[in-house]
Amino acid sequence: MEVTFKDVSLSYDGTREILHHLNFTIPEGTLVSILGPSGCGKSTTLMMISGLLAPTSGKIFFGDKDVTKQDALARKVGMVFQNYALYPHLTVLENIMFPLKMAKVKKPERKKRALELAKLVHVEDQINKKPGALSGGQQQRVAIARALAKEPSLLLLDEPLSNLDARLRIEMREEIRRIQQETGVTTIFVTHDQDEALHISDHIMVLNNGDMQQFSSAETLYDNPSNLFVAKFIGEPVINTLAIADFQGELDQHVPADILKQAVSVGIRPEALQDHDSGDDTIAAIETTVKEFEKYGREKNAQLDFHGKKLLTTEIENTLEKEQKLTLYLQKSGFYLFDQDGKRIFGGDQDVK
Numbered sequence: 001m002e003v004t005f006k007d008v009s010l011s012y013d014g015t016r017e018i019l020h021h022l023n024f025t026i027p028e029g030t031l032v033s034i035l036g037p038s039g040c041g042k043s044t045t046l047m048m049i050s051g052l053l054a055p056t057s058g059k060i061f062f063g064d065k066d067v068t069k070q071d072a073l074a075r076k077v078g079m080v081f082q083n084y085a086l087y088p089h090l091t092v093l094e095n096i097m098f099p100l101k102m103a104k105v106k107k108p109e110r111k112k113r114a115l116e117l118a119k120l121v122h123v124e125d126q127i128n129k130k131p132g133a134l135s136g137g138q139q140q141r142v143a144i145a146r147a148l149a150k151e152p153s154l155l156l157l158d159e160p161l162s163n164l165d166a167r168l169r170i171e172m173r174e175e176i177r178r179i180q181q182e183t184g185v186t187t188i189f190v191t192h193d194q195d196e197a198l199h200i201s202d203h204i205m206v207l208n209n210g211d212m213q214q215f216s217s218a219e220t221l222y223d224n225p226s227n228l229f230v231a232k233f234i235g236e237p238v239i240n241t242l243a244i245a246d247f248q249g250e251l252d253q254h255v256p257a258d259i260l261k262q263a264v265s266v267g268i269r270p271e272a273l274q275d276h277d278s279g280d281d282t283i284a285a286i287e288t289t290v291k292e293f294e295k296y297g298r299e300k301n302a303q304l305d306f307h308g309k310k311l312l313t314t315e316i317e318n319t320l321e322k323e324q325k326l327t328l329y330l331q332k333s334g335f336y337l338f339d340q341d342g343k344r345i346f347g348g349d350q351d352v353k
Ligand SMILES: Nc1ncnc2c1ncn2[C@@H]1O[C@H](COP(=O)(O)OP(=O)(O)OP(=O)(O)O)[C@@H](O)[C@H]1O
Pocket: 012, 013, 018, 036, 037, 038, 039, 040, 041, 042, 043, 044, 045, 192
């Protein structure tokens, strides 16, 4: 089901607005992540999609249908929360069958459907156990199967992996992707973990302070961040940020004067600082001093001083000595300028905002 928000705002108490004029469309059959820091309004957005919470203003559409006034039951969404909320006294199979029982589906039919779902999420060998006897990952699978039981129009997942350890999180996020692709159900996945969002989604909606920052593919978010917030939020190690005033003429030859005049912040991805000239891909050279150099496995990280400011690079070919002078070559891809509102005004693909 395609989901559209038209100018949706929300206030819980009528005074403080939590979400401001959200406009977006989640295409049918896709997996979209809502990504942003704690408290930015991710769960609130999901609750409005589910129908558990009504917008203060604006409209919500499922396909062409205005569902703004429709309640949660009528919207037929499946939800999975962080704490799974399985019924402890029911077996795995009974848990998956429960929504079908409520919907008065006949017993043989609901058993057949529940078994299919148990297979889909790979818990078919656990069906007679109680949730207490399952691992976190298995409980999560059961919760997803239960949410899918009524063939929901949408599957909504609110930080469903946050109770799992690091390895299981990675395994389960791949499982969620597989299940989504096998069922084709439009899925909205809330997370504050950029890595999770980048790996699982077709599109990512980045939220901050109740404002949508950008809604695009992982690749576009990384290569063409629309603003400084997105540039800093996406990417590991984090992008280097400097003030335009930290540069002393190094950019004058390379950036049009009118853009340089508006620029306030400079963002340079760690991989966009190289110790060798790469011809046309190099935009400018800067003189730095090496402060730290670490080499382990495939990684070579250097901390550098540039006019008294710190820079981090991951693209060093040679071994470096502390306090050594080093010329760094700024690469075009991964170099951005932002104006006083944080908007990207240089770098990336200028057609993509
Ligand atoms: N029931 C409520 N009543 C009043 N304010 C609320 C309520 N629920 C959430 N808020 C406020 O709305 C804002 C957004 O909350 P929300 O739960 O949507 O954030 P979130 O992005 O899901 O955060 P987290 O990552 O911590 O789960 C926060 O400032 C929060 O304090």
